[in-house]
Each structure stands twice: as C-alpha cells, then as structure tokens.
Amino acid sequence: MHNEWAIAVVFVAGFAAGCGGGKVNSTLSTGSPGRNGNNVLSIAVDGGPTANQANGVIYENAAFASATICSPRSASDCVTINHLLVDTGSTGLRVFQPEVSVLNLPVVNASNGSAAFNCVSFVDGTFMWGAVQQANVTMGSETADSVPIQVISNTNTGIPTSCSNGGTTNDNTAALLGANGILGVGLEPTDCFYAGKSVCDQSFGLSTPPTPAYYTCSGGTCNPAFISVANQVANPVALLPKDNNGVIVELPAVSGTARTVSGSLVFGIGTESNNQLASTAAIFTLNCNDFVTVLEGQTLGITNANNCTGPGSFIDSGSNGLFFPNVPNLPQCPSNTSVGDLSGFYCPATTQTLSATNKGQNGQLKNTSFTVANAEGLFTNPSTSSDAAMSGLAGANPTGVGFDWGLPFFYGVNVYSAIDSKTVPSGAPAAPWWAY
Amino acid sequence: MDFFASFLTPRRLRSIAAVAAVTIALPAFASLGGDVTSVESDRAHMAASVRVTQPSSNYSIHEIQSPEGTVIQEYVSPAGKVFAVTWRGQFMPQMQQILGNYFAEYSAALQAQPRRYGRRPLNIQRPDLVVQTGGQMRNYFGRAYVPGMMPRGVSTDEVR
Numbered sequence: 001m002h003n004e005w006a007i008a009v010v011f012v013a014g015f016a017a018g019c020g021g022g023k024v025n026s027t028l029s030t031g032s033p034g035r036n037g038n039n040v041l042s043i044a045v046d047g048g049p050t051a052n053q054a055n056g057v058i059y060e061n062a063a064f065a066s067a068t069i070c071s072p073r074s075a076s077d078c079v080t081i082n083h084l085l086v087d088t089g090s091t092g093l094r095v096f097q098p099e100v101s102v103l104n105l106p107v108v109n110a111s112n113g114s115a116a117f118n119c120v121s122f123v124d125g126t127f128m129w130g131a132v133q134q135a136n137v138t139m140g141s142e143t144a145d146s147v148p149i150q151v152i153s154n155t156n157t158g159i160p161t162s163c164s165n166g167g168t169t170n171d172n173t174a175a176l177l178g179a180n181g182i183l184g185v186g187l188e189p190t191d192c193f194y195a196g197k198s199v200c201d202q203s204f205g206l207s208t209p210p211t212p213a214y215y216t217c218s219g220g221t222c223n224p225a226f227i228s229v230a231n232q233v234a235n236p237v238a239l240l241p242k243d244n245n246g247v248i249v250e251l252p253a254v255s256g257t258a259r260t261v262s263g264s265l266v267f268g269i270g271t272e273s274n275n276q277l278a279s280t281a282a283i284f285t286l287n288c289n290d291f292v293t294v295l296e297g298q299t300l301g302i303t304n305a306n307n308c309t310g311p312g313s314f315i316d317s318g319s320n321g322l323f324f325p326n327v328p329n330l331p332q333c334p335s336n337t338s339v340g341d342l343s344g345f346y347c348p349a350t351t352q353t354l355s356a357t358n359k360g361q362n363g364q365l366k367n368t369s370f371t372v373a374n375a376e377g378l379f380t381n382p383s384t385s386s387d388a389a390m391s392g393l394a395g396a397n398p399t400g401v402g403f404d405w406g407l408p409f410f411y412g413v414n415v416y417s418a419i420d421s422k423t424v425p426s427g428a429p430a431a432p433w434w435a436y
Numbered sequence: 437m438d439f440f441a442s443f444l445t446p447r448r449l450r451s452i453a454a455v456a457a458v459t460i461a462l463p464a465f466a467s468l469g470g471d472v473t474s475v476e477s478d479r480a481h482m483a484a485s486v487r488v489t490q491p492s493s494n495y496s497i498h499e500i501q502s503p504e505g506t507v508i509q510e511y512v513s514p515a516g517k518v519f520a521v522t523w524r525g526q527f528m529p530q531m532q533q534i535l536g537n538y539f540a541e542y543s544a545a546l547q548a549q550p551r552r553y554g555r556r557p558l559n560i561q562r563p564d565l566v567v568q569t570g571g572q573m574r575n576y577f578g579r580a581y582v583p584g585m586m587p588r589g590v591s592t593d594e595v596r
Contacts, residue, residue, distance in 0.1 A: 048553065057553060058553075059553035059554065060553070060554065061554070062553070062554065087555075089555070089572035089573060090572065090573040091573060091574075120573065121527075121528045121576075122555060122573075123528075123555070123557055123558055123569045123570055123571055123572070123576060123577075123578075124549070124555060124556055124557070124558045124569075125546040125549070125558055125569075161532075162530060165528055165530060165531050165532075166531040166532060166535075166539055166542055166543040166546065167543075167546055169546070169547075178553035178554070184573070186572070186573065188574065191573065191574070192526075192574070193574075194526050194574045199504040199505070199526065206503050206504055207503070210504040210526070210527050211527065211530065212527065212528065213527065288575070289574070289575050290575065307499075307501060307505075307507045307524075308505070308507070308524055308525075309507055309509075309522075309524050310596075311577070311596065312571065312575065312577065314571075314572060314575070316555075316572050318555050318572070319554070319555050319556065319572075320553070320554035320555060320556070321554070321556065323556065323557055323570070335550075340550050340551075340552065341550035342550070343550075343559075344550070344556055344557070344559055395556060395557075396557075396559065397557050397570050398557055398558075398559055398568030398569070398570060398578075398579065401557060401568070401569075401570030401571065401577045401578075402570075404557065404570060404572075406555075
C-alpha cells in the first residue's frame with residue numbers, strides 16, 4: 001500500500017511554487033481569532049506532523065493541538081506531544097506507546113482487577129488497540145489529573161478479532177494516522193458513555209461486555225471485560241477542575257483554500273468571561289447524539305428516537321470534509337486520478353454553493369450555506385495542493401447515513417459542544433448539545 | 437498501509453454428525469446471503485430480541501435489537517434469503533457475524549481502500565457486495581447488500 005502513500009506525498013521543495021501568486025479565492029495564512037485565557041488551547045490546521053518535512057504528506061482539514069502528558073507520580077516526568085488531532089466526534093486522548101513509554105504511566109484496571117485494554121473502531125474500518133493508562137494532561141494552561149488515556153500499542157499481535165473486526169488497518173503509528181494522537185473532546189465524558197449511562201460498566205446490567213470496547217488479557221488471549229465509568233478512557237476536558245462542561249472550537253473563515261489557519265479550542269461553556277454562549281449562537285438539542293439536516297428536499301435525521309434508526313446528521317471536527325448523500329448535478333470524482341482513487345469525494349465542474357437547514361430536537365432551525373469544490377482540482381492544482389485548509393472539500397455519505405459536517409463547517413463559525421451529563425449555563429437545555 | 441487482518445475461520449466442525457446438527461439447527465455465520473433461518477442464529481448470538489415487519493410484498497425486515505442497544509435489520513426476500521443488512525448502534529457490529537460468507541470479501545475490500553489521511557465514511561462498491569458505513573464514535577451506521585440478490589422492484593434506497 002505504500003504506493004498510495006507515495007502519490008499523496010507533497011514535496012516541501014514545491015512550497016515556493018505553491019506560493020507563486022495567482023491564487024484566486026485563497027489566502028496564505030489566516031491568524032488566530034486572538035483568544036486569550038487560561039482555558040484556551042491554540043489549534044492549527046497546518047497539514048499535520050509531516051507537512052513541512054521532506055517527503056511529508058499534507059493532512060487536509062485537520063485541526064491539531066499540543067498537550068503535555070505527565071506521570072501522576074511525578075510532576076516533572078512529562079512529555080509534550082504536538083499534532084494531536086482535535087476531534088469533537090470522538091472521546092478520549094489516544095497517543096502512541098513510544099511517545100509516552102518513558103513515563104511508565106500507571107495501568108488502569110478493568111472491573112475484574114486486570115489491566116484494561118481499549119479498542120476503538122472508526123467507520124472507515126480502521127481501529128486502534130492499546131492499554132488504558134493514567135496520566136495528568138495539561139492543555140494550554142489547564143490540567144486534568146489522573147485521566148485514563150489509551151496508549152496505542154506499537155505491535156500488531158494479540159489483538160482480538162472482535163477488535164480488528166475484519167479491518168485491515170491498525171492505526172498504530174503517526175505515519176498511518178497522520179497525527180501524533182487523537183484529542184477526543186466530543187459529546188461524552190468517556191468513550192463508552194452515551195445518553196447518560198455506560199453499557200461498559202457492569203452496573204448497567206449486560207450479561208456480557210459489549211464489543212469492541214474494553215478487554216483484559218491473560219496468556220496472550222484478550223477477552224471483553226467490563227470497566228467502571230471512572231476507569232474508562234475519558235474526555236480530558238470533562239476532568240478539568242472547572243471549565244469541564246464542553247468546548248468551543250473557533251477557526252477563522254476560509255475563502256477557498258488557505259495554506260494554514262490557526263484558532264482556539266476554548267474549554268468550558270459559560271464558565272468564564274471568555275466562553276459565554278454568544279447571543280447569535282443557536283442551541284441544537286439532539287436525538288441519539290444527532291440532529292436533522294434538510295438538504296435539497298432530503299430530510300436526514302433519526303426517524304425513530306426509541307431505537308435510533310434513521311440517517312443521523314452530526315458535526316465532527318475529526319471528519320476532514322463535508323460528507324452527505326448525493327444530490328443532483330454533483331458528480332463524484334474519478335477513481336483513477338493522478339493522486340489515486342478519489343471516488344469518495346465530489347468533483348463538480350465548477351465550485352457549487354449549496355445550502356442546508358439544520359434542525360435540533362428542540363425545533364431549533366438554522367440555515368447554512370456551503371461550497372463544494374472539485375476535490376481532484378484541490379489536490380492536484382499547484383495553486384491549492386499545498387494548502388491544508390480547503391473549505392470546499394466534500395464527499396459522498398452513503399444512503400442511510402446523514403450529513404457529516406466535518407471541519408470545513410467550522411471555518412468562520414464558532415461551534416459549541418456541551419458534554420453529556422455536565423452542568424450547563426442556566427437557561428440552556430440539558431447536555432449533550434451543539435450550538436453555533 | 438499497515439495490516440492486521442483476522443479472519444475467523446468458519447467454525448471448526450469436528451465430525452460429519454456435528455456438521456449436520458449445526459447446519460440444521462443453527463447455520464452459523466450465514467447472515468448476508470443466507471437463509472432467513474440465519475436471523476435466528478444472529479438473534480441467539482447477540483442474545484437479542486427480534487421484531488418482524490413487512491414494509492412491502494417484496495421483502496420483510498427482521499429487526500434484531502441487542503441488549504446494549506445495537507439495532508440490526510436483516511432484509512429478507514420472499515424466497516427467504518437475507519439480501520441486505522443495516523445496523524445502527526454504539527458499537528460496530530461484529531462484521532463476521534452479519535456478513536457471513538461475504539466477510540472475507542469485505543475484509544479484502546477494506547485492505548484495497550484508497551489510503552488518504554482523514555476520517556471519512558466507507559463506501560465499498562463491488563459487483564456482488566456493497567458495504568457503506570458512517571457516523572462517529574458510539575454512533576455507528578452502516579448497510580451492506582448483495583446487488584444481485586435484491587428482489588425485483590426493491591430499490592437500494594429502501595435499505596436504510
């Protein structure tokens with residue numbers, strides 16, 4: 001599969017050419033909105049860990065941040081990891097074993113008293129496997145103590161089949177993931193929490209632990225295990241002392257493309273003077289952690305809230321484009337481009353402007369317009385191919401899934417994400433919810 | 437692409453008698469493309485409840501809800517064959533279980549996916565197998581169907 005990596009390579013030597021003027025609808029770099037405060041973590045859409053290295057690969061539309069991880073045993077035993085993917089669509093800090101092995105972090109146990117392992121699967125069939133360990137996590141100037149994190153194993157052996165689940169890619173290196181880890185700051189306080197409870201906790205009452213989630217291992221064999229909520233891989237924001245009820249992702253508007261953009265991940269909603277809910281922000285309460293998007297006459301939302309069936313729509317900074325079911329006159333890209341199979345993306349002849357309406361469970365409505373550019377052009381045209389921020393990058397979501405509002409949605413829009421079961425500002429509905 | 441594939445081999449059956457007994461009573465791992473009786477196998481495997489609806493004369497839907505809340509809908513043709521499966525839940529379903537004989541092809545197709553940084557939905561389109569997934573953590577959607585087994589008059593849009 002290395003050929004497919006090679007074709008995505010962008011040589012840094014081409015940087016000067018990429019800057020060579022004539023870029024329509026493109027800015028070189030857009031600065032931070034200028035947020036200050038102890039609860040503010042700088043983020044950047046900068047192409048990822050290798051974008052500025054020889055033979056580096058650009059990870060488009062991915063927001064990155066740094067965090068400092070310390071041993072709970074010693075405040076001086078710390079490593080700072082840059083280029084963690086800021087992901088509002090998942091929960092938990094996940095880093096690679098070699099990055100933190102020097103810290104010798106304490107293990108975290110499952111309910112059976114053995115060391116816990118965690119498996120996370122992504123919808124693209126990739127997965128991550130590794131031990132649950134405890135760390136103090138500093139983000140910006142705020143620290144969450146004793147956070148269970150996933151330390152992704154650097155081996156491929158011993159992974160249970162219920163974790164790999166037919167998947168072929170164990171994202172266990174930065175080169176595979178395109179990031180030095182994932183900073184999951186989504187809607188839930190832990191990665192096995194949903195709608196106010198955790199089915200991974202034995203007290204929920206399942207007869208066998210759900211899979212793929214948590215495991216314990218003995219003699220080289222790993223089996224599903226229950227684990228208490230307190231020991232589950234946690235949203236580090238939810239464990240901050242004060243600003244722990246959610247985040248605000250702030251990125252500047254991007255017209256067309258930009259080489260890089262920078263912004264802020266603000267901790268807390270309504271807990272400080274700098275994170276109050278803006279009067280222009282509309283709150284969308286959720287059904288099954290989704291809302292409804294109406295696009296070109298298609299209503300993309302949960303149809304049965306009792307069992308959560310139907311096409312759910314959601315906001316997710318960890319998706320690197322806008323993904324939605326096909327609409328007329330929006331062709332998908334060819335599978336045989338010079339940068340590989342792009343058939344998952346849209347390739348209109350000219351950039352299209354579309355609009356959709358999002359609707360919350362509370363009836364909140366908001367119309368959003370967005371652009372869809374030709375993805376093959378974005379990736380291959382020298383005037384844009386070195387840009388990390390691409391506002392018009394979009395692709396097809398399969399029928400039955402809804403609208404995935406990925407990172408392009410965040411450009412120029414402050415997005416609030418309130419964490420399930422946390423206390424929210426007075427007057428606001430119970431979390432989880434999104435606001436923008 | 438790094439690779440770790442784990443193919444559960446079909447259950448190792450120890451004797452001809454065992455084969456016969458298992459095949460009659462519980463055709464294991466034969467969901468997509470299998471007989472409607474495989475729904476019972478899935479239900480038992482998942483310790484789940486099942487509900488049958490008949491949205492059209494061309495197919496019925498056997499909906500299995502597992503104790504942790506995952507909903508799997510198996511679309512069954514008038515001939516009693518499972519031609520499509522959808523899922524929605526906090527966890528990815530065990531793909532071996534729901535794809536049955538198509539699991540190996542699914543796994544091979546995953547390996548052949550174009551590799552490009554970024555989290556995106558999955559869209560496997562092969563002549564005899566379509567698998568499409570989306571969603572996010574604790575919020576997984578997907579569907580799989582066998583194009584050649586779709587009953588006459590049934591649109592793939594109905595599989596959702």
